[in-house]
Amino acid sequence: MVTIHDIAKEAGVSIGTVDRVIHNRGGVSKKTEAKIEAIIKKHDFKINVIASSLALNKKFEVATLIPEFDTKNTFWKSSMMGISKAKEDVKKFGIKVNSYTFNQFKASSYISQFKKVIASKPDAVIFTPLFGAETKLLAKELDAKNIPYIFLNVNLEGFNNISFIGQDSYMSGVLSGKLMHLSLKDDCSIAIMQTRINVDNNHAIYNRISGFNDYFIDNNISTKRTKVTIFNLDDTTELKEKFNDMLNTTPTIKGIFVPSSRVFNFANCIDDLKIKDLSLIGFDGTEQNIKYLEAGKVSFLISQKPFKQGYESIKLITDYLIEKKQPVSKIYSPIEILTKENVKFSMELK
Amino acid sequence: MVTIHDIAKEAGVSIGTVDRVIHNRGGVSKKTEAKIEAIIKKHDFKINVIASSLALNKKFEVATLIPEFDTKNTFWKSSMMGISKAKEDVKKFGIKVNSYTFNQFKASSYISQFKKVIASKPDAVIFTPLFGAETKLLAKELDAKNIPYIFLNVNLEGFNNISFIGQDSYMSGVLSGKLMHLSLKDDCSIAIMQTRINVDNNHAIYNRISGFNDYFIDNNISTKRTKVTIFNLDDTTELKEKFNDMLNTTPTIKGIFVPSSRVFNFANCIDDLKIKDLSLIGFDGTEQNIKYLEAGKVSFLISQKPFKQGYESIKLITDYLIEKKQPVSKIYSPIEILTKENVKFSMELK
């Protein structure tokens, strides 16, 4: 392999000069520069990243800011695990990852944690921009300080983020529609369960529902669809009541579409009520959801591979910082269909 | 971060001695060794991989041997692309990848190419063990020379391969069964298209068919299934005739299960014959298959992500060679369901 020494020798200059040209740090005459560049191109010389990072010995600090998770909401746990895994991997490249979390239901928590992130003076930030208006202000600070940032899971337009990693939520809704349609006989109807509004990644949820509906509309499928709003998912009693009511009022309902990661709440409820023959489709391969998927209570889960998203975001920023690789602006995660049969190979947590 | 120097200083020895202990190259007194090891453990010292690989500057050579691809059989193209991508990535770690291919229909080609691989004196080999008996002999040679090897895509038992990367073909068949069942009304029947025997990864195909059938058996679904054997898939005329005959004889056939990557041949045929209302399910997201998937002629494709398999195999062997990481013995690729809706996010070729 060609080294910087070889280039220098061939150009009749010192390695220092070659280095200046490579990093265009100036102080090299046009003639010399052109000559060196020609030789570099000729041999297709690429910096040896190993030697480079050794020499740089730079300690980059990357901050991540995503919603916190608890037992009721384990979706973000996977993201965090992906981040943690990548953290180990990139440690050897001198990248330190500091993880921050915020309460996804409180803008104030988002703001204060974001402030902490900025105060830590990171070299790059990866975050989930759940609150639009707040993000606008906060991202401006990052812009001002020239700190590059990546949007994770949620995308907003009109920002200078170097990339977005997440799913096309509309399309995932369309796909859910298709799977739901396949799972049902023609004369059935469907309930679309809407949960708390304005929280929990609601933009995505809105898109999923649109996609879901559009599948039926675009394919001229007359299956009836009703929206049902539940206010407190954690209140099992309310949920059961509402559920029973709904099924009694509209006994044709055989499909339940839950456009969030809380499908397990419904599965649990159905299980308790000993209702059979319902097709449940929901999102995300969280532990709880998978439990019901494996038990056959949930037909399909659409996964956005949060582990991988977290992992990739760190990798991406690493490449950006070390090798100055400009990433593509949008990286769509695969829309993965999880079933009882394939879930154990899906590496949701790996 | 703690360096080898720090350890040496604290132990009151030179870095050379520490290095000997780390790599247990011997020549160190028990007392000194114990002392150094204690200090290493105390600080949880880990070798700096960057500096290590720079210092090692070892040029490992990895050979890959997989079936060749052509316009009719592009499945292996993806594997090769994954390998090529990884090749670039690991070049900086001083790993050189040499790719060999063989004609998957000729054992003689397999043997002669394998001989070439061995003659190139690789430090590790990644290959697809399509021919069982031949592999037994050839793997013995690798064992004798202490060359580690990985099975890619096809697994055989009773070998000293350090890992296998591929899909659980039985389970992918089960899943196909489920999807087929969902796609059909109850009174339909299914044709299982078998192609050339003993070639083309036949072990996997056998398992897929078993899984497919077992889905119906285990779930007490009475849908009729017929096996149909086609001898020459490339003979479009024969195919069309046979197809027409089949559908005329058994008009209830509404599902076509193709347990190989050649589903596009059937889709094409159906397209030409202007037959409607058939559900086709097949394997692998090759360009041709995807074309028909997107056009709605194929309902589902089961992908085993050959690109990723190829990519991962190189990464795995790299970790093994450089960091001496012992991989897990079997790495199952996800059983991915491709549909018209999600295929463009699936990164089949990335």
Next chain:
DNA sequence: TACATTTGCGTGTACGCACACGAGAATATG
């Protein structure tokens, strides 16, 4: 014209961290 100062262009090298080998010191064996 003679000299000083600035600017431009390059050189040389210490450094990051681990590796491995030659050589020498310490200890053991006969």
Next chain:
DNA sequence: CATATTCTCGTGTGCGTACACGCAAATGTA
């Protein structure tokens, strides 16, 4: 005491980075 054996040290190497410094040409000044 000489020789063999065991143990340890010191250092050059891999490759790129970045900074201090040197040299020469260009410009300024009297």
